[in-house]
Amino acid sequence: QVRLAQSGAEVKKPGASVRLSCKTSGYTFTTYAIHWVRQAPGQRLEWMGWINGDNDNTAYSQKFQGRVTITRDTSASTVYMELTRLGSEDTAVYYCARDYYGSGSYYLDSWGQGTLVSVSS
Amino acid sequence: EIVLTQSPVTLSLSPGERATLSCRASQSVDNFLAWYQQKPGQPPRLLICDASRRATGTPARFSGSGSGTDFTLTISSLEPEDFALYYCQQRGSWPPTFGPGTKVDIK
Numbered sequence: 001q002v003r004l005a006q007s008g009a010e011v012k013k014p015g016a017s018v019r020l021s022c023k024t025s026g027y028t029f030t031t032y033a034i035h036w037v038r039q040a041p042g043q044r045l046e047w048m049g050w051i052n053g054d055n056d057n058t059a060y061s062q063k064f065q066g067r068v069t070i071t072r073d074t075s076a077s078t079v080y081m082e083l084t085r086l087g088s089e090d091t092a093v094y095y096c097a098r099d100y101y102g103s104g105s106y107y108l109d110s111w112g113q114g115t116l117v118s119v120s121s
Numbered sequence: 122e123i124v125l126t127q128s129p130v131t132l133s134l135s136p137g138e139r140a141t142l143s144c145r146a147s148q149s150v151d152n153f154l155a156w157y158q159q160k161p162g163q164p165p166r167l168l169i170c171d172a173s174r175r176a177t178g179t180p181a182r183f184s185g186s187g188s189g190t191d192f193t194l195t196i197s198s199l200e201p202e203d204f205a206l207y208y209c210q211q212r213g214s215w216p217p218t219f220g221p222g223t224k225v226d227i228k
Contacts, residue, residue: 107176
């Protein structure tokens with residue numbers, strides 16, 4: 001069965017960076033794009049960016065452009081998301097999620113369990 | 122960026138009743154709209170895509186309709202497991218955006 005297993009919770013200081021992982025299993029890794037979405041406390045879900053399944057093409061929301069980088073390790077079926085210059089407003093649960101149609105649909109059918117990132121001095 | 126608004130904020134109903142949730146877009150998104158269900162401590166679950174297409178595994182009591190700027194999610198007869206938060210999401214314009222959610226709770 002499809003599974004996306006995310007890395008554990010992180011506590012960071014303002015100005016630091018965080019790198020989260022999303023290990024996939026149960027399907028052919030190169031067939032589906034992976035997206036990252038975050039949910040701050042009491043806020044709506046926010047789409048951050050994605051990486052294609054069969055190449056390293058990425059796209060990011062303008063809000064995070066310059067601060068977010070999504071990469072992948074095909075041999076490990078794992079996707080990574082790094083967010084730099086953290087501020088308190090980046091405190092949120094970060095999710096990775098699979099593209100429902102494979103690539104470019106932006107509908108998200110299988111989700112990781114979420115990783116809580118807390119930013120505090 | 123397209124802004125999605127959802128109404129009502131909270132919908133209080135009893136099991137067996139019909140639920141009607143609304144999502145409105147600030148500009149047309151054609152039919153590129155999805156609905157998700159989220160329960161506390163869990164990630165969202167895709168229910169409907171392309172405004173009216175049920176995702177794999179979505180029960181038939183869930184249906185979606187609409188196009189352009191106005192969309193509806195209908196749950197024909199609420200089951201106990203349907204009491205949750207529901208979000209709409211558009212992919213008709215960059216970047217994809219989500220609505221603030223409608224909470225369906227037990228009356």
